[in-house]
Amino acid sequence: MPQIFDRSSNALARMSLILTGLLIIALGLTLDALQRSPWVTRQGERADQPVPFSHKHHVQGLGLQCQYCHTSVEESSYAGIPPTHTCMNCHSQIWTDAQILDPVRHSWETGQSITWTRVHDLPDFVFFNHEIHVNKGIGCSSCHGRVDEMPIMYAQNSLQMEWCLNCHRNPAKNLRPTSEIYNMAWTGASELHPVWCAAETVSDGTPTSESVTCTEKQPAPSVQMADLSPPAGLHAQTMGTALSSEDTAPLLLPAGLHYTKFTSQDALGLFLIQHYKIRPPRELTSCEVCHR
Ligand code: HEC
Ligand code: HEC
Ligand code: HEC
Ligand code: HEC
Ligand code: HEC
Numbered sequence: 090m091p092q093i094f095d096r097s098s099n100a101l102a103r104m105s106l107i108l109t110g111l112l113i114i115a116l117g118l119t120l121d122a123l124q125r126s127p128w129v130t131r132q133g134e135r136a137d138q139p140v141p142f143s144h145k146h147h148v149q150g151l152g153l154q155c156q157y158c159h160t161s162v163e164e165s166s167y168a169g170i171p172p173t174h175t176c177m178n179c180h181s182q183i184w185t186d187a188q189i190l191d192p193v194r195h196s197w198e199t200g201q202s203i204t205w206t207r208v209h210d211l212p213d214f215v216f217f218n219h220e221i222h223v224n225k226g227i228g229c230s231s232c233h234g235r236v237d238e239m240p241i242m243y244a245q246n247s248l249q250m251e252w253c254l255n256c257h258r259n260p261a262k263n264l265r266p267t268s269e270i271y272n273m274a275w276t277g278a279s280e281l282h283p284v285w286c287a288a289e290t291v292s293d294g295t296p297t298s299e300s301v302t303c304t305e306k307q308p309a310p311s312v313q314m315a316d317l318s319p320p321a322g323l324h325a326q327t328m329g330t331a332l333s334s335e336d337t338a339p340l341l342l343p344a345g346l347h348y349t350k351f352t353s354q355d356a357l358g359l360f361l362i363q364h365y366k367i368r369p370p371r372e373l374t375s376c377e378v379c380h381r
Contacts, residue, residue, distance in 0.1 A: 130247040136206040148237040166218040257373040261358025266303030277354035287346035
């Protein structure tokens with residue numbers, strides 16, 4: 090019986106086995122990289138929107154606050170996308186003939202909402218809540234980046250599990266006073282940029298996050314409560330709404346508080362962890378927090 094295969098084809102067969110093995114490994118590695126790549130997470134991608142809405146123009150240019158449009162971000166799990174009438178507050182008078190606003194006017198006339206493409210979208214099996222993050226001192230920009238500089242919205246971060254865990258393991262470096270959550274330019278406390286904070290002892294002895302008052306300007310020691318503008322203003326200040334801390338902060342500070350000066354983000358972070366009652370990393374990284 091003549092040999093059908095010679096020796097060299099034997100070597101060839103072995104060679105191709107090894108090659109197949111290598112290919113499978115390479116494929117595995119590629120799929121893994123792909124799973125984490127911006128192509129899959131859509132990180133950085135500018136979505137196609139029915140209207141090219143610019144945060145840069147409306148936030149940085151016109152000075153609109155995030156809450157003007159994302160009204161529920163402090164009280165609910167959803168930040169919310171504004172209804173058409175929010176746009177029409179201005180666009181019934183400004184740019185009334187502009188073609189790029191056709192979909193807005195069409196939506197207004199028909200009552201059908203604009204179908205915005207979602208940019209951030211967690212899978213359904215993940216629990217997420219805006220309210221707790223912003224009320225415990227995580228600013229919009231820590232998760233969404235410099236929205237005020239985005240002509241077209243995109244996701245600054247991957248929103249993958251590892252990204253969430255990175256912060257849950259060590260929240261201190263991302264914590265800021267709740268009065269600063271809308272401040273897009275916040276860079277943390279430092280020698281060059283110190284922050285003063287005071288914790289008020291509430292009567293029952295349990296400080297809550299609302300009892301912390303911070304300022305980026307050295308507090309004047311002798312301001313009297315009686316000199317201050319309405320207490321509603323103070324509330325708005327501590328809750329981080331409407332007011333810009335630049336021109337109003339020193340006036341609104343309650344007197345009689347003992348302020349500590351923070352010149353490093355580590356120290357400020359530790360102070361806020363304590364006063365905002367942030368749970369330890371062991372608890373914040375347990376699976377049930379995000380998968381319920
Ligand atoms: C004038 C109204 C308006 C203001 C003010 C505004 N937004 Fe928006 N925002 C929108 C609209 C409309 C969308 C949906 C279209 C888009 O994604 O660009 C949106 C989308 C977003 C999204 C992405 C939503 C998604 O699909 O995942 C984020 C994040 C966001 N805004 C953050 C902010 C932050 C932070 C501020 C304040 C610095 C802000 N916005 C101020 C109107 C506004
Ligand atoms: C407070 C008033 C105000 C509100 C509210 C507002 N806009 Fe505008 N918008 C303006 C002004 C003013 C301009 C012109 C900006 C410029 O030329 O710099 C503008 C411009 C635009 C433009 C033209 C492109 C650009 O950015 O210059 C689009 C598109 C637009 N707005 C969409 C929207 C949508 C969608 C909403 C609702 C989610 C909205 N606007 C809400 C005032 C407003
Ligand atoms: C801890 C990170 C984090 C912070 C802080 C944060 N966001 Fe978000 N945001 C997210 C995630 C994650 C989603 C996607 C949620 C989903 O898919 O269910 C999202 C979604 C959104 C959306 C889309 C609509 C919605 O409610 O799902 C808007 C608008 C938005 N955020 C605005 C804001 C604004 C304004 C602030 C600051 C006041 C803010 N976010 C602070 C992580 C954050
Ligand atoms: C920049 C920091 C940061 C990032 C990023 C972040 N978180 Fe958080 N998260 C916090 C802090 C701080 C708390 C409050 C902890 C506390 O109160 O003990 C928190 C609390 C939570 C809670 C607890 C809610 C409750 O009611 O018990 C959930 C759920 C959660 N985060 C989910 C997520 C998910 C999902 C992501 C990623 C998509 C994420 N977080 C990203 C900082 C962050
Ligand atoms: C801080 C929030 C958070 C915690 C804590 C957390 N996860 Fe996740 N997990 C996520 C998010 C967000 C995703 C979605 C990631 C994506 O879309 O790619 C996810 C996805 C997953 C997936 C789907 C596969 C994948 O990687 O996309 C599994 C499985 C999972 N988590 C298991 C766990 C287990 C087990 C624990 C506890 C050790 C845990 N998670 C703790 C936020 C969290």
